[in-house]
Amino acid sequence: AQSVSQHNHHVILSEAASLELGCNYSYGGTVNLFWYVQYPGQHLQLLLKYFSGDPLVKGIKGFEAEFIKSKFSFNLRKPSVQWSDTTEYFCAVNALWDDKIIFGKGTRLHILP
Amino acid sequence: SQTIHQWPATLVQPVGSPLSLECTVEGTSNPNLYWYRQAAGRGLQLLFYSVGIGQISSEVPQNLSASRPQDRQFILSSKKLLLSDSGFYLCAWTHGSRQNAEAFFGQGTRLTVV
Numbered sequence: 001a002q003s004v005s006q007h008n009h010h011v012i013l014s015e016a017a018s019l020e021l022g023c024n025y026s027y028g029g030t031v032n033l034f035w036y037v038q039y040p041g042q043h044l045q046l047l048l049k050y051f052s053g054d055p056l057v058k059g060i061k062g063f064e065a066e067f068i069k070s071k072f073s074f075n076l077r078k079p080s081v082q083w084s085d086t087t088e089y090f091c092a093v094n095a096l097w098d099d100k101i102i103f104g105k106g107t108r109l110h111i112l113p
Numbered sequence: 114s115q116t117i118h119q120w121p122a123t124l125v126q127p128v129g130s131p132l133s134l135e136c137t138v139e140g141t142s143n144p145n146l147y148w149y150r151q152a153a154g155r156g157l158q159l160l161f162y163s164v165g166i167g168q169i170s171s172e173v174p175q176n177l178s179a180s181r182p183q184d185r186q187f188i189l190s191s192k193k194l195l196l197s198d199s200g201f202y203l204c205a206w207t208h209g210s211r212q213n214a215e216a217f218f219g220q221g222t223r224l225t226v227v
Contacts, residue, residue: 006156009154024115032211032212032213032214034216036216043217044157044170044203044205044221045217045218045220046215046216047145048221049215051212051213090156090157092157092216093215094211096211097161098211099164099170099211099213099214100147100159100162100170100172101147101155101205101207101214101216102159103149103157103158103159103164104156105154105155105156106154106156106157
């Protein structure tokens with residue numbers, strides 16, 4: 001069965017530190033890849049997405065992610081985190097031969113001021 | 114612009130009672146519709162999805178069912194709630210194109226079964 005793995009369940013960093021959250025998927029074939037974020041009291045919202053083309057994609061708030069097909073990975077990065085980045089992040093995958101969108105279990109990020 | 118409405122926002126129901134959560138989308142046609150359940154530490158679990166009226170795919174066999182009576186309406190139901198049905202339920206839609214499967218989420222319903 002298709003699955004999405006987020007290996008870091010809880011990450012604690014200091015402000016200005018660099019961030020990398022891991023995401024691996026088990027699909028074969030062509031996929032769409034997403035990172036979503038859920039701020040308190042708000043809708044789950046899209047941070048960035050990869051459909052095709054340049055494997056390095058940039059999203060909102062200085063986030064970026066790199067699709068490495070050979071590693072089935074789509075890790076989220078940010079060079080310098082802020083206290084306001086404290087929240088939960090979800091990786092999601094959709095295969096082009098399917099209509100399901102499968103999410104990982106999430107990574108809770110806590111930034112120390 | 115497209116919007117998604119999900120209600121109610123919170124719900125407290127006794128064990129054994131029925132459930133009906135409704136989700137509607139405005140401003141688009143033929144969307145794919147999804148129901149997820151979110152539990153702490155478990156991410157978003159896909160429960161059901163639908164690519165058209167009357168077409169329901171179930172991902173997790175359980176005490177819940179889904180229906181799509183109209184193009185932009187998606188309903189999550191149960192005949193008899195269990196304690197384990199408590200959780201945060203999210204409805205989402207996509208444009209229906211597999212080349213553009215970005216999902217847009219509703220505000221969610223917090224269900225507590227007592």
